[in-house]
Amino acid sequence: MGSSFIMLEHALNLGAYLFCIGIFGLITSRNMVRALMCLELLFNAVNINLVTFSNYFDTEQLKGEIFSIFVIAIAAAEAAIGLAIVLAIHRNRGSTRIDQLDLLKW
Numbered sequence: 001m002g003s004s005f006i007m008l009e010h011a012l013n014l015g016a017y018l019f020c021i022g023i024f025g026l027i028t029s030r031n032m033v034r035a036l037m038c039l040e041l042l043f044n045a046v047n048i049n050l051v052t053f054s055n056y057f058d059t060e061q062l063k064g065e066i067f068s069i070f071v072i073a074i075a076a077a078e079a080a081i082g083l084a085i086v087l088a089i090h091r092n093r094g095s096t097r098i099d100q101l102d103l104l105k106w
Contacts, residue, residue, distance in 0.1 A: 004056070011052040018045035032086045032096045036079060043075040 018041050025038030047068040054064020090096050 008052060008056050011048060015045045015048040015052065018042075018048065030097050030099055032089070032098055033083075035098065036082045036086070039082075040075060040079065043071055047071055 022038045022041030026035055029035040029038060050064040050068045086096055
């Protein structure tokens with residue numbers, strides 16, 4: 001039980017570090033592509049925690065792994081749509097900086 005708990009602690013620490021890096025990058029980013037990459041870091045941190053808790057608490061069923069596959073599918077769709085929007089904004093405005101974005105203003 002001791003070795004298993006240490007592995008759980010390491011995996012949860014990795015997930016927490018990735019989540020903190022993603023939040024920090026999302027808050028401080030001025031570039032939309034970098035913000036999307038930080039959002040992907042957040043999703044990956046959540047997936048690490050889902051799989052870790054699933055393996056630690058319920059080894060017979062794959063609930064965490066299946067749910068993480070759904071999160072990966074949602075993240076892929078978000079990345080495709082987000083990058084398409086960023087590309088359209090870059091074509092129209094010539095910049096992908098978040099603080100210079102005023103397309104939605106009248």
